[in-house]
Amino acid sequence: MRMISRLLVRGNLVRFQHAVGAVRWQSSRKQAPVLTAAPVRALVDEQISIKGRFLPPHSPVTVCARMHCEDGDLWEAFAHYNTNAGGAVNLTTDHSLGGSYLGCEPMGLFWGLQPAPGGRQGIRLKKNDVETPYQVHISLMEGHVSPSDGKSSELAVVTTERWYMAPGVKRTEIRQNGVVGTLFLPPGPGPFPGLLDMWGMGGGLLEYRAALLASRGYACLTLSYKGHKDLPGPPNQFNVGNSYFRSAFQLLQDRDEVNADRIGIIGISYGGYLSLRIATQCGVNPSCVVFINGTVASTFPFPEEDGFSKLGYSGEQTYQFNDQGHVVFRENTFPARVVPEHRAKLENLACPLMVIVGEDDLGTASCENADMIEEILKSAGKSHLLSRFSYPDAGHLIEPPYAPHTRTSYFVVKPQKVMSLWGGQPAGHAAAQEDSWRKILDFLETNLRR
Missing domain, CATH: 3.40.50.1820 (Alpha/Beta hydrolase fold, catalytic domain)
Structure with missing residues (x-):
């Protein structure tokens, strides 16, 4: 798929992006792929809903989560899915066919995080500064791929914030x-x-x-x-x-x-x-x-x-x-x-x-x-x-x-x-x-x- 690198922003989409963290990329298709995470900002013990839409029907896609811990190490998790007849994927209900986890695991991209290949091993993820969130970047890619291979470009991305400390604490x-x-x-x-x-x-x-x-x-x-x-x-x-x-x-x-x-x-x-x-x-x-x-x-x-x-x-x-x-x-x-x-x-x-x-x-x-x-x-x-x-x-x-x-x-x-x-x-x-x-x-x- 030929991708154009600029972000498509329309007036009637702005409020939706702020509400669920949607990011859309312009493409040659009538409707570019969309990846959403709702809520985009949440406590770490809250489940979020991750969905991809406007994709080819019955097609392989990879959903990947990446974040840097406070020590600078890159953590990564990914999962392989197939879109449904409507060209959509829903991590709350759909089953992963491979990657960091298998089966229906709505929060698998989070608990499945591990140090990325080539990084330090034997480390444990512990939040030291609880007054700042973890920022987890979630991306949607074409095909069943391993993100660390760098062989697939992102179709859509969204960034979520995961907090230990609620507002007002x-x-x-x-x-x-x-x-x-x-x-x-x-x-x-x-x-x-x-x-x-x-x-x-x-x-x-x-x-x-x-x-x-x-x-x-x-x-x-x-x-x-x-x-x-x-x-x-x-x-x-x-x-x-x-x-x-x-x-x-x-x-x-x-x-x-x-x-x-x-x-x-x-x-x-x-x-x-x-x-x-x-x-x-x-x-x-x-x-x-x-x-x-x-x-x-x-x-x-x-x-x-x-x-x-x-x-x-x-x-x-x-x-x-x-x-x-x-x-x-x-x-x-x-x-x-x-x-x-x-x-x-x-x-x-x-x-x-x-x-x-x-x-x-x-x-x-x-x-x-x-x-x-x-x-x-x-x-x-x-x-x-x-x-x-x-x-x-x-x-x-x-x-x-x-x-x-x-x-x-x-x-x-x-x-x-x-x-x-x-x-x-x-x-x-x-x-x-x-x-x-x-x-x-x-x-x-x-x-x-x-």
Whole structure:
């Protein structure tokens, strides 16, 4: 098809372009191809509708998504479709025949994103600046092609914005009473139900899940507990104890914008263990806990009340390499291997607990830890507090919906950087992220709002 490189703009098309992000290219045909994405600007957990029109009927086309992460790496996903009798393709209803995913996957171009061929491998997509969006460029190409080959020109393009932080959400850095974190507040005066958000032993301060939860109406404090310059002690050691986490919970309670009687905790990986510990051993009373691929016990001696461990912790005690040279953390997280004194006192649990399990988790023995949680609560007569959801093809890094699946990535265990194996299969992991997020929001609604 002969393409003319200038953009065709008509007066009666301008409003439509602003509404759905349509981009049209002039061609020798009566009607040039059109690609739309609606809504063109949305939160990352919102599904969008991608459609191509005015194409030859029953013809092969490729739809491609590309974006640069904050480190400058190019991420890419693509899928092959055939147009219908009317010369249209609709990613919400049509099936991909090849590419980054197969079948009907309305958001496959997003969760299917991977580092482009020739780029850095072993990287994980994590948003650092939540006050800016990801800009994802979606293009429509003729034929079933691989975009990286550069053998097909774009018939139409559209750019979408994917946000973690909704308009009106307020972001505040917290450095108070020794607590290091970031607080996100929804729009309006409040008071809002609160959440304490914790991640794993990678350290630092991850904000994107907290920003998204604030966008859904929760005052969310994401908490750093290791590997941050404003924390005490060596950055590669674990140097905070019960008093630190108690202070963080109480800091959230003391905010005027927060309903002090409706505060929950959410944690993944080691943050899951910390969630259980705070709920059962720190003298606070959360309204609920969300536990994602975590452990019931610490794999190292937990720091004393004053916040400093006699031994410290660098992570070197808890990993080993498999035959492919990948680090597998799972082996040292089986409940049978941990010291009983390091286990969270689950028998003291007094609030609803949601447990999310990726059955292909290679970072943590999630199934076995969930089994132990179930057994302990049953023995304590508290089975009614537990909701458990398991996903067969999900790995360790269960994130908010439509985040790309990461099976392996580099993980810093100072003084070295290692390639860690997290597990999961792309389509099954994506389905788990979408379903578990919906269940998490329902769980929070039930226990923090009603």
